[in-house]
Structures are given as C-alpha cells and as structure tokens.
Amino acid sequence: MTPLPKRRGRPKTLDRARILAVATESYWDEGPASMGVNEVCRRAGISKPGLYREFGGEDGLTAAVLDHYWATVIRPSFQPLAAEHSFAGMLDGVLTWLTSERGVPAGCLFAKMRSAPVNLGPETAARIAVLRDEMRAVYQAWFERGLVQGEVNAAVEPELAGYLLDTQFKTVQMLVAEGEPHDLVREQARLALACLLPSEQ
Amino acid sequence: MTPLPKRRGRPKTLDRARILAVATESYWDEGPASMGVNEVCRRAGISKPGLYREFGGEDGLTAAVLDHYWATVIRPSFQPLAAEHSFAGMLDGVLTWLTSERGVPAGCLFAKMRSAPVNLGPETAARIAVLRDEMRAVYQAWFERGLVQGEVNAAVEPELAGYLLDTQFKTVQMLVAEGEPHDLVREQARLALACLLPSEQ
DNA sequence: ATAATAAAATACCGATTGGTACAAAAATGT
DNA sequence: ACATTTTTGTACCAATCGGTATTTTATTAT
Numbered sequence: 001m002t003p004l005p006k007r008r009g010r011p012k013t014l015d016r017a018r019i020l021a022v023a024t025e026s027y028w029d030e031g032p033a034s035m036g037v038n039e040v041c042r043r044a045g046i047s048k049p050g051l052y053r054e055f056g057g058e059d060g061l062t063a064a065v066l067d068h069y070w071a072t073v074i075r076p077s078f079q080p081l082a083a084e085h086s087f088a089g090m091l092d093g094v095l096t097w098l099t100s101e102r103g104v105p106a107g108c109l110f111a112k113m114r115s116a117p118v119n120l121g122p123e124t125a126a127r128i129a130v131l132r133d134e135m136r137a138v139y140q141a142w143f144e145r146g147l148v149q150g151e152v153n154a155a156v157e158p159e160l161a162g163y164l165l166d167t168q169f170k171t172v173q174m175l176v177a178e179g180e181p182h183d184l185v186r187e188q189a190r191l192a193l194a195c196l197l198p199s200e201q
Numbered sequence: 202m203t204p205l206p207k208r209r210g211r212p213k214t215l216d217r218a219r220i221l222a223v224a225t226e227s228y229w230d231e232g233p234a235s236m237g238v239n240e241v242c243r244r245a246g247i248s249k250p251g252l253y254r255e256f257g258g259e260d261g262l263t264a265a266v267l268d269h270y271w272a273t274v275i276r277p278s279f280q281p282l283a284a285e286h287s288f289a290g291m292l293d294g295v296l297t298w299l300t301s302e303r304g305v306p307a308g309c310l311f312a313k314m315r316s317a318p319v320n321l322g323p324e325t326a327a328r329i330a331v332l333r334d335e336m337r338a339v340y341q342a343w344f345e346r347g348l349v350q351g352e353v354n355a356a357v358e359p360e361l362a363g364y365l366l367d368t369q370f371k372t373v374q375m376l377v378a379e380g381e382p383h384d385l386v387r388e389q390a391r392l393a394l395a396c397l398l399p400s401e402q
Numbered sequence: 403a404t405a406a407t408a409a410a411a412t413a414c415c416g417a418t419t420g421g422t423a424c425a426a427a428a429a430t431g432t
Numbered sequence: 433a434c435a436t437t438t439t440t441g442t443a444c445c446a447a448t449c450g451g452t453a454t455t456t457t458a459t460t461a462t
Contacts, residue, residue, distance in 0.1 A: 160389065
C-alpha cells in the first residue's frame with residue numbers, strides 16, 4: 001500500500017484526469033471555437049482558478065486536450081494500418097469507417113483544431129504542427145508498405161502520397177462534420193484517392 | 202440629369218458601396234471569425250448605428266459581404282471555364298492560379314465562410330448554401346462539356362465530378378490560406394483530380 | 403424664426419471573454 | 433489552542449461582443 005506521506009495542508013481533491021476528459025468531450029462536440037474556459041469550468045464543476053492552476057490557461061488546456069485526444073482516439077486508430085491487410089482493402093475500410101455513424105461526436109477534434117488555427121494559443125499551435133507531421137509520417141509509412149507489396153501505384157512519391165492521404169482524410173472528416181451526405185463524401189474521397197492504387201490495365 | 206427631389210431632412214452621406222468594400226476586404230484578410238461589427242465600423246470610419254441602419258445587423262452585413270465577394274471575385278473567375286480550352290489544360294491552369302501568389306489576401310473568403318459556418322447568422326448561412334450549389338453546378342457543367350468533347354473520364358458521374366472539383370478546389374484554398382507549401386498543395390490536388398481525366402492507356 | 407423631418411453619432415446596454423487578487427477551508431506541526 | 437501550509441472557491445477585473453435608446457445635426461416647409 002501507499003506510504004501515506006502525511007503532507008501538510010488541505011488535501012488535493014481536483015481530479016485532473018476527469019477534468020481533462022470532460023474538457024476533451026466538450027471541445028470535441030462543441031468545436032474549439034465555441035468552447036471557452038468558463039464553460040469548461042461549469043461542465044467540470046470546478047472553479048476557474050482551479051483550472052488555471054491545473055493547466056496554466058486556455059492555451060495549456062487546449063494543448064492538454066489535444067494530447068489527450070491524440071492518445072485516446074487518434075493513436076489507437078493507427079493500429080489497423082499496421083495489420084496484414086491489402087492497401088486497397090484497408091483504404092476502403094478507413095473511408096467507410098470515417099463516413100459511418102459512430103457513438104462519438106461527429107467529426108474529428110484534431111481536424112477541427114487544424115482547420116481553425118485562429119484563437120488557439122502558441123503552445124497548442126506548435127503541438128498541432130508536430131502531430132500533423134507525425135500523422136503524415138504514419139500515412140507515408142503505410143503507403144511505403146503497400147509499395148513493397150506491389151499494392152499501390154509506384155509512380156507516386158511516398159511523401160506526396162502521405163500528404164495526399166492526410167489531406168483527403170481531413171477533408172472527409174470536415175465534410176462529415178458539416179453534415180454533408182456521407183455516401184457522397186465517401187465516393188468523392190474514393191475518387192480522389194484512386195490515384196494511389198495501381199493502374200487497372 | 203436627376204430631378205433633384207428636394208427631400209426634407211439631413212442629406213445622406215453614408216456611402217454604402219464604400220462601406221461594403223471596406224468590410225469585404227476586412228473579412229477577407231482577417232477571416233470571418235476574427236472580424237466583428239465594431240472593427241468594421243472603426244475601419245470604415247462610421248458609427249455602429251449607421252452600419253445597423255444600412256445592413257440590419259451582423260448577419261445582414263456578412264450576407265452583403267458574401268454577395269459582394271461573389272459578384273466581384275468568384276463569378277468573374279468562372280469566365281475562363283467557358284472558354285475553348287481543353288479540360289485538362291484548363292484544370293491545370295486553375296490549380297496553378299489557385300496556388301500562385303496574387304495581389305489579394307491569401308485564401309478565398311467564400312471558402313473561409315464555408316468552413317466556419319459557426320457564428321454566421323441564418324441569412325448568411327442560407328446564402329452560403331445557395332452559392333455552394335451554384336458553384337457545384339458550374340463545375341458540373343464544365344465537366345459535362347469536357348464529356349461531350351471526350352476530354353474527361355466518362356466513367357465518372359458528372360454530379361460526383363462537380364462535387365469532387367468543388368471539394369478539391371476548396372481544399373486547395375484552405376491549405377494555401379494555412380500557409381502550406383504551394384507546390385505541395387498543387388501536386389496533391391493534381392493527383393486527387395487525375396481521376397477525372399481519361400485513362401492513359 | 404420656427405416646426406417638421408431625416409440622417410447621423412454619442413453613449414450606453416447586458417452578456418461573455420480570458421484572467422486574477424484574495425480569502426475561506428482543511429489538513430498537520432507545535 | 434494556535435500557527436503553518438496547501439488547496440480550493442468567491443468575487444472581482446478590464447476588454448470585447450452584438451445591439452440600441454437617445455440626442456445632435458442638417459436640411460426643407462411653413
């Protein structure tokens with residue numbers, strides 16, 4: 001059991017993890033532009049100085065939210081890309097998944113933050129840039145794996161393919177979040193990414 | 202000459218066209234999210250009630266700005282699409298133009314308004330939907346003209362092609378506005394739209 | 403002159419924003 | 433009992449948001 005250090009002072013009761021979970025969900029379904037520190041405090045049932053002590057300010061909060069979202073939502077979604085499926089089949093699965101109804105808020109918080117870099121603090125902006133590059137690298141690696149398997153169009157530079165995949169997936173998520181018809185969004189993305197598949201001839 | 206109606210009351214001095222021009226430029230380079238009625242009044246050198254008399258409120262202002270932008274920037278840009286160029290050549294020209302440095306604020310105000318439908322009033326939102334459909338129709342007509350000329354991939358439904366062109370052009374404008382490398386944006390779009398061109402074989 | 407009318411700006415409204423000074427509360431040490 | 437330390441919340445700050453009641457200004461009609 002824990003040694004019970006018998007610290008002086010009022011015992012800590014603020015649950016950082018719970019606040020972060022509430023904040024992440026809030027930013028996710030209301031959108032980063034419509035959510036503020038006041039509303040987060042109200043939803044989490046804590047005072048504003050409490051939130052500032054824990055996260056240092058709005059920038060620190062959104063940066064922490066982004067990290068939390070990345071760790072709990074984005075990174076797990078990369079798992080399947082490393083599995084032993086064909087590139088074309090996996091691509092189709094991703095597009096179907098992105099345009100399907102899920103039990104979570106519509107759209108992707110990371111995509112929303114990327115397309116609304118306004119009123120996001122410098123710390124959050126820097127984090128976005130780092131994670132965006134990491135995301136492109138994952139897609140590029142996925143494409144390169146398809147390359148050695150001969151499952152993709154070898155005429156496309158892997159770096160450009162990673163960039164294209166990132167852009168198109170982000171576009172799909174934005175269109176879905178805007179309420180566009182899901183099947184139209186999916187078909188449009190299928191067309192846009194057909195260039196990555198080997199020629200039909 | 203005008204009959205000089207000798208109206209009673211203080212003569213009108215507010216220049217609606219000039220205010221609209223100032224407001225449009227302001228929304229264009231600052232972004233619809235960062236610009237408000239107070240700042241527009243300051244830049245135009247008029248009082249707030251004056252702006253409210255002229256446009257009825259923020260929603261009326263942004264709707265008028267959108268109309269002005271559409272008439273002076275967007276619609277003229279449709280002109281070349283009706284010219285006697287090949288579909289592939291024209292497409293390449295559009296992408297080059299979108300990713301080139303121009304003497305106007307970066308990005309497209311219409312694209313910015315579309316991707317930030319938040320905090321835009323109902324009148325402006327309705328206008329956006331109408332103009333978006335009009336834009337897709339223009340692209341679809343362009344594709345259909347290429348179809349009868351045998352210059353495009355006949356396997357693609359024209360409606361889907363119009364949707365794809367609209368989506369990809371908007372994506373290009375957003376990426377440019379975000380400061381992404383122009384050549385990377387252009388090459389990525391070229392790949393995404395290659396599906397509309399006839400097969401190489 | 404003076405009344406009537408129309409168009410303008412001054413000066414305000416309540417709500418909300420991100421951020422903080424300061425005091426109350428809850429534990430331990432003496 | 434009382435001081436010390438740590439954590440928390442109350443109550444405030446100035447700035448900004450969209451919007452408006454009211455007054456001033458400038459003109460014509462009488």
